[in-house]
Amino acid sequence: MRDVIWDRPERAAKGPAPSRSRQQIAAVAVTLADAEGIEAVSMRKVAAALGVGTTSLYGYVDSKDELYDLMVDWVEAEDGPPPPPSGDSRADLTRLANRIRGSILRHPWMAGVTAGRPNFGPNSLAWVEFGLAAMDGLGLTLDEMLIASDVLQAFVRGFALRELAEQQALRRTGLTAGEWGRTLGPYLKSVEKSGRYPWFTRIVQDARVPHAENRQELVFATGLGRILDSLLPEPTQPVTRRRTENTD
Numbered sequence: 001m002r003d004v005i006w007d008r009p010e011r012a013a014k015g016p017a018p019s020r021s022r023q024q025i026a027a028v029a030v031t032l033a034d035a036e037g038i039e040a041v042s043m044r045k046v047a048a049a050l051g052v053g054t055t056s057l058y059g060y061v062d063s064k065d066e067l068y069d070l071m072v073d074w075v076e077a078e079d080g081p082p083p084p085p086s087g088d089s090r091a092d093l094t095r096l097a098n099r100i101r102g103s104i105l106r107h108p109w110m111a112g113v114t115a116g117r118p119n120f121g122p123n124s125l126a127w128v129e130f131g132l133a134a135m136d137g138l139g140l141t142l143d144e145m146l147i148a149s150d151v152l153q154a155f156v157r158g159f160a161l162r163e164l165a166e167q168q169a170l171r172r173t174g175l176t177a178g179e180w181g182r183t184l185g186p187y188l189k190s191v192e193k194s195g196r197y198p199w200f201t202r203i204v205q206d207a208r209v210p211h212a213e214n215r216q217e218l219v220f221a222t223g224l225g226r227i228l229d230s231l232l233p234e235p236t237q238p239v240t241r242r243r244t245e246n247t248d
Contacts, residue, residue: 006122069120135149
């Protein structure tokens, strides 16, 4: 078994230079996945788009999983490298969450691929480092930092998937969100009159969020705030770094 792709040089020490770069391979595969879905990404299709033989492509990547690794790391570089930590943990983690959400909305296949296994490419690791560094000094153990990172990403991934599913549902109906709401109107009136669902009726009548033009942004920001409230220590707490080693 060969080393992981990140441990192999892109260009061998001897021999001719490769005719294609990893960046080129990743860009072609990302374009294909964006247009046709991740299921459409195959070594054969990527090789054809690059103008090389399928066998030649295996000289660059050993498997489809390695191709996915290149794709994810390519996307992770889209917004540029992470900035230095600002010292404001909440602001930095909010920035990270918004970046993850944006990547998934631009590339829907990212949600499933990144959930499958961690990516250790240089761009991916740079953002992982940014997220962990954002929690430095909060008094969290390494395990608590890791769990907080996983919980945050799970929330963002799940929220973005729901957004994408809603967009797909609207496309299937051929209606805008407003048109779909007006279509539901008569039925919701009958639900209210039945008296069987008092809490749902109160939501329909009095809740502001379902009718807000920026509903997705409002729900995401509020939900993210609640997640960060639960993950980060209270600002008034004295901050101490707890050792992760057993000192017994």
